[in-house]
Amino acid sequence: MVIRNTETRSILVKSSLPVCEFSANPYTGCTHGCMYCYASFMKRFTGHTEPCGEFLDVKEWKPIGNPEKYRGREIFIGSVTDPYNPQEEQFGRTRKLLEELKGSGARISIATKSDLVLRDMDLIRTFPDARVSWSVNTLDESFRSDMDRAVPIGRRLKAMRLFHDAGIRTTCFISPIFPGITDVKAIIAEAGSYCNLIWLENLNLRGSFKGPVLKYIKEKHAGLLPLYEEIYNHGDMGYWESLDEEMRDFALGCGMEYTVNDDSMRRPFEAKPLIVNYFYHERIRKVR
Numbered sequence: 001m002v003i004r005n006t007e008t009r010s011i012l013v014k015s016s017l018p019v020c021e022f023s024a025n026p027y028t029g030c031t032h033g034c035m036y037c038y039a040s041f042m043k044r045f046t047g048h049t050e051p052c053g054e055f056l057d058v059k060e061w062k063p064i065g066n067p068e069k070y071r072g073r074e075i076f077i078g079s080v081t082d083p084y085n086p087q088e089e090q091f092g093r094t095r096k097l098l099e100e101l102k103g104s105g106a107r108i109s110i111a112t113k114s115d116l117v118l119r120d121m122d123l124i125r126t127f128p129d130a131r132v133s134w135s136v137n138t139l140d141e142s143f144r145s146d147m148d149r150a151v152p153i154g155r156r157l158k159a160m161r162l163f164h165d166a167g168i169r170t171t172c173f174i175s176p177i178f179p180g181i182t183d184v185k186a187i188i189a190e191a192g193s194y195c196n197l198i199w200l201e202n203l204n205l206r207g208s209f210k211g212p213v214l215k216y217i218k219e220k221h222a223g224l225l226p227l228y229e230e231i232y233n234h235g236d237m238g239y240w241e242s243l244d245e246e247m248r249d250f251a252l253g254c255g256m257e258y259t260v261n262d263d264s265m266r267r268p269f270e271a272k273p274l275i276v277n278y279f280y281h282e283r284i285r286k287v288r
């Protein structure tokens, strides 16, 4: 593992993501080493030659000037790294960011695969409408450990429950959904009572990880290979369209709302979670 200190001009950058106005990534790279890492494209811009998951740049930045200017603004922490990778325990860059923003009135959203975020719960709860999301795409530890080096699923779910019990909004980010492997309904049955929002996102294989993922499917789930080839080599959208229909019916049966737009912040905390379909975004969304 190669760990370096780097300087960055500004820790907060304007974002084009639909869920926020600014993003913050206290690290470059991520040591969770997910086989399907969506942030691996960052290597094109950072010049790292090490494999993804094998390097981490620890960012230094000048103190945020006038943090009050972010009052009411949505800041997404962890769009291309996990702000609570294990090294955060030592370097504390995410905690430093939160301390700088404390009292600013910024609305923060944190994405992680870790329970280290529990360390900062008291700080996070001082932000208006703060929310924390955990990626959970399986309840099967064997599959999880094949995919990433982050903490086991049980620890992610326990952290989610503790945040929710503390009155902080939580999101169960079911992503990426692996066709034929991710049991979306089972995850919702497990986490649905202690999250406010459920995001569903398909596995996309447009990155350099397509080869390794298909190789893994061939070796460990050979019976699913024809399905993966249909989807990822021939562009067949049938699986996602069926899952979309299935989840819409499932949500109805559970008394949950199902949508393609996230308006969860306007929902009461106690309401059942909203299920949000992010499958291929507008490509397969149907106008209803």
Ligand code: SF4
Residues within 6 Å of the ligand: 029, 030, 031, 032, 033, 034, 036, 037, 038, 039, 040, 053, 080, 081, 082, 113, 148
């Ligand atoms: S947690 Fe996110 S950024 Fe980190 S390796 Fe996994 S996909 Fe990449």
